[in-house]
Amino acid sequence: xxxxxIIIRCLTTLYPVLMTFINSFRDLHIIGGGTGAFAxxxxxxxxxxxxxxxxxxxxxxxxxxxxMTFHIVxxxxxxxxxxxxxxxxxFLRTIVLIPWAMPMIVAGRAARWGFNGxxxxxxxxxxxxxxxxxxxxxxxxxxxxxxxxxxxxxxxIPFFAILVLASLQFVSADIYEAAKIDxxxxxxxxxxxxxxxxxxxxxxxxxxxxxxxxxxxxLVYAMTSGGPYDGTSVLSYRILxxxxxxxxxxxxxxxAVVLFLIMLVLTGINLFAIKxxxx
Numbered sequence: 001x002x003x004x005x006i007i008i009r010c011l012t013t014l015y016p017v018l019m020t021f022i023n024s025f026r027d028l029h030i031i032g033g034g035t036g037a038f039a040x041x042x043x044x045x046x047x048x049x050x051x052x053x054x055x056x057x058x059x060x061x062x063x064x065x066x067x068m069t070f071h072i073v074x075x076x077x078x079x080x081x082x083x084x085x086x087x088x089x090x091f092l093r094t095i096v097l098i099p100w101a102m103p104m105i106v107a108g109r110a111a112r113w114g115f116n117g118x119x120x121x122x123x124x125x126x127x128x129x130x131x132x133x134x135x136x137x138x139x140x141x142x143x144x145x146x147x148x149x150x151x152x153x154x155x156x157i158p159f160f161a162i163l164v165l166a167s168l169q170f171v172s173a174d175i176y177e178a179a180k181i182d183x184x185x186x187x188x189x190x191x192x193x194x195x196x197x198x199x200x201x202x203x204x205x206x207x208x209x210x211x212x213x214x215x216x217x218x219l220v221y222a223m224t225s226g227g228p229y230d231g232t233s234v235l236s237y238r239i240l241x242x243x244x245x246x247x248x249x250x251x252x253x254x255x256a257v258v259l260f261l262i263m264l265v266l267t268g269i270n271l272f273a274i275k276x277x278x279x
Contacts (some may be wrong), residue, residue: 009125017260028209036054043254052230053238053255060234063149065211066074070153070173071209072202075160077263080194082161085169093162100159108222111151115223141231148232160209168194169203200277207270215265 027039030136047053082093099107117136127133137143169193179189217237220226226233226241233241235255243252 009154012255020260023250023253024257026246026250026253028253030247030249035150039250043251044258046251047254047258050218050235052233053235055230055232056235056238057248060236062145062215063152063234064210066149067213068206068210070113071157071160072206074153075157075164077160078157079164081166082165093165096158097162097224098158099155102155104155104218105222107151107155108219111147111219112223113143115147131140138224139228141228144228144232148219148223151195151223152213155219156209160205163205164198164202171197201275203274203277207267210266211263214259214266235262 017181021068025038025040027035027037027042029165047048048065066115082089082096091162115122115137117123117134117139120137122137123134126135135143137147149151175193176189214234215236217234220234220237221240224232236259239252239255239259242255
């Protein structure tokens with residue numbers, strides 16, 4: 001029973017990873033006269049001098065750090081709000097997931113329209129508060145990056161919050177009652193009861209959300225196509241461009257290996273931190 005599962009796993013996971021690693025050392029530039037021969041560290045050397053890769057690396061790190069910081073902070077706050085007792089709680093818990101349920105490509109296309117400088121609703125909303133406001137969000141690098149991060153947060157924070165909410169519901173109300181009797185206020189209860197109770201769960205969830213931030217390219221593809229001036233291009237999007245636009249499979253494989261190593265390091269750090277907390 002286990003052998004078929006192992007075989008399928010090897011074919012669907014280990015084999016592609018192994019071939020990507022091997023191809024990263026080969027000359028596989030299909031439209032550039034690549035022969036498929038062993039190229040040594042040529043593809044990796046190119047990475048070090050490629051300005052587009054440097055820009056993509058910078059935004060990937062920036063995007064991941066900012067996005068995950070707000071996912072954790074706002075996700076926990078939203079989870080605590082959804083954990084309160086109020087009328088219509090079940091309905092709100094359902095509709096809050098609508099952004100997450102929307103396909104990323106659809107969300108990206110909608111955001112591309114929404115942040116359009118001429119007819120987008122973002123300028124329209126701000127213009128109602130600030131008379132005469134107009135800004136071309138997607139033609140300025142910093143503004144486009146901000147827009148991508150905002151849409152990413154809008155889409156995925158609700159799902160993060162629901163996962164944290166599941167953990168919150170395992171914290172017994174009796175603990176809070178006992179703390180209240182002992183004179184602990186809401187702030188102390190939050191830092192000494194809530195945070196320790198959900199910390200391990202939040203960190204575990206964060207591993208997966210961090211991986212999704214690093215490997216996902218759909219939002220960038222649909223919203224900005226990596227522009228302006230490759231300012232919103234992430235490493236996963238560069239892999240797509242090199243593999244399917246430039247048909248440089250060897251170089252795309254080298255970028256993929258670097259991305260894999262980054263994910264491996266981040267996952268290791270997270271798992272080490274979780275182990276320390278458990279101990």
